[in-house]
Amino acid sequence: MARPAVSARRLLNDLDGLAAIGGRPDGGVDRVAGSAEDLRARRWLAERMRARGLVPRTDDTRNVFGHTPNAAGHRLLVGSHTDTVPAGGRLDGAYGVIAALEVLTTLHEHGHPAADALEIVSFWDEEGVQPESSGGMVGSTALCEDPHLAEITGFVELHIEQGPRMELAGQELCVVDGIVGVDRHLIRTVGEPNHAGTTPFPLRRDAGRAMTRAAAAAHDLVQSISDALVGNIGSFTLDPGAPNVIPGAAQMVLELRSPHEDDLTRCAELVLERTRAIAAEEGCSVEHRILSRKPVVAFDESMRTLLEKVCRGTGRPTGALYSYAGHDAGVMSAHVPTAMVFVPSTRGVSHSPDEHTPDQLLTQGAQVLLEAVITHHDHH
Numbered sequence: 563m564a565r566p567a568v569s570a571r572r573l574l575n576d577l578d579g580l581a582a583i584g585g586r587p588d589g590g591v592d593r594v595a596g597s598a599e600d601l602r603a604r605r606w607l608a609e610r611m612r613a614r615g616l617v618p619r620t621d622d623t624r625n626v627f628g629h630t631p632n633a634a635g636h637r638l639l640v641g642s643h644t645d646t647v648p649a650g651g652r653l654d655g656a657y658g659v660i661a662a663l664e665v666l667t668t669l670h671e672h673g674h675p676a677a678d679a680l681e682i683v684s685f686w687d688e689e690g691v692q693p694e695s696s697g698g699m700v701g702s703t704a705l706c707e708d709p710h711l712a713e714i715t716g717f718v719e720l721h722i723e724q725g726p727r728m729e730l731a732g733q734e735l736c737v738v739d740g741i742v743g744v745d746r747h748l749i750r751t752v753g754e755p756n757h758a759g760t761t762p763f764p765l766r767r768d769a770g771r772a773m774t775r776a777a778a779a780a781h782d783l784v785q786s787i788s789d790a791l792v793g794n795i796g797s798f799t800l801d802p803g804a805p806n807v808i809p810g811a812a813q814m815v816l817e818l819r820s821p822h823e824d825d826l827t828r829c830a831e832l833v834l835e836r837t838r839a840i841a842a843e844e845g846c847s848v849e850h851r852i853l854s855r856k857p858v859v860a861f862d863e864s865m866r867t868l869l870e871k872v873c874r875g876t877g878r879p880t881g882a883l884y885s886y887a888g889h890d891a892g893v894m895s896a897h898v899p900t901a902m903v904f905v906p907s908t909r910g911v912s913h914s915p916d917e918h919t920p921d922q923l924l925t926q927g928a929q930v931l932l933e934a935v936i937t938h939h940d941h942h
């Protein structure tokens with residue numbers, strides 16, 4: 563049986579159709595989870611499925627699934643999310659959902675047996691940008707507690723890289739090894755608030771000065787440990803925060819990401835050691851609390867091997883990398899064999915209206931997804 567091929571025209575048309583919902587004049591998309599646009603996109607997706615003879619289903623969490631009329635029993639799940647960050651791009655999440663729709667449509671049209679063993683999904687609230695959100699991946703987390711999980715034999719998510727590494731390496735396809743661990747540390751220095759004009763320097767216990775020195779040192783330490791480790795100080799406060807008061811306390815949140823948990827632990831230890839030394843020089847004390855810790859996710863080896871084979875089969879430049887961004891696949895991976903494929907992001911831009919991947923690479927990625935679904939079906 564000749565291998566079916568995805569339709570580039572239909573794939574790109576569907577991407578345009580979805581991007582129009584919540585579309586912005588600058589080419590970006592506003593489709594935050596739960597917004598009118600997000601709900602409209604979910605209805606649109608279900609309508610697209612019906613128009614192609616597929617069966618849509620929305621669960622209690624508002625995940626949108628789709629399958630063929632004959633689907634029964636165990637299924638491979640393929641998909642991503644259709645919600646965006648505010649002023650987001652047209653590809654993050656949307657590409658994986660539309661490619662999944664294209665794969666299921668193509669297999670169904672061809673009467674391929676893999677069609678009935680496949681289910682597609684747009685997960686609810688992956689981005690987690692609402693103030694009341696618990697940090698995203700809401701739909702996939704709910705699915706993992708739903709009886710439907712027992713019918714799912716694996717999960718594959720196709721996604722844009724959202725970084726520059728593939729483009730820089732000249733790679734068109736990457737199998738994702740896993741998702742980096744993410745640790746967040748709250749570090750606080752405590753000194754003594756006092757008059758900013760009348761207090762001589764030797765008598766100051768300036769928690770702000772201690773914290774700014776510690777933050778600068780932390781940036782250097784992060785870069786000295788390993789090329790695989792990244793860190794960010796994206797939250798920094800001085801207390802009481804007045805121009806004429808020496809800060810009595812200061813705090814920062816240091817976020818660390820690495821595929822190696824050793825890097826995360828070692829870096830945090832070194833930063834704390836250095837912060838304590840600096841604080842002592844400034845007459846301050848240090849408090850530390852781990853705010854959150856997301857362990858490293860390693861994707862399923864047999865699923866990764868399958869995807870590698872399919873990617874290499876294209877004859878195009880292929881690689882492997884760790885994702886430094888979170889994905890629904892990270893949640894699913896704890897419960898079913900899971901892996902991801904990335905296509906490049908032009909200039910590494912993402913979560914922005916300027917998100918872009920050349921059409922030909924989008925089509926190639928969807929074809930790889932189709933081949934992966936067929937290969938997985940042949941093996942099970």
Ligand SMILES: [Zn+2]
Nearest residue numbers: 654655688721
């Ligand atoms: Zn995404």
